Amino acid sequence: MSLIELGRYDRNLANIIVGRLAAEGIEAIAFDGGASIADGSYLLIPVRVMVDEGDLPAARAIVDAA
Incomplete structure (x- = not known):
């Protein structure tokens, strides 16, 4: 798996996208969601949504259609 x-999305949207992709059978992972929680700036740091390279076209189509 590559x-x-x-x-990159705000924290809440990233988690919604991960759930939407999972509902379509595409495994996705949100990276950096816990960054800088201690200092209160966690809403300012974008969360990276990662997918398998082979799933990228389908994942983009799902996100673009939303």
């Missing part, structure tokens, strides 16, 4: 970045 991960590739689908995009």
Whole structure:
């Protein structure tokens, strides 16, 4: 499995996208979601949504259609 970045989103949207992709059978992972929670800036740091390189076209189509 080779991960590739689908995009960078705010924390809440990233988790929604991961769930939507999972519902379509595409495994996705949100990276950096816990960054800088201690200092209160966690909403300012974009979360990377990562998918398998082979799933990228389908994942992009799902996100673009939403």
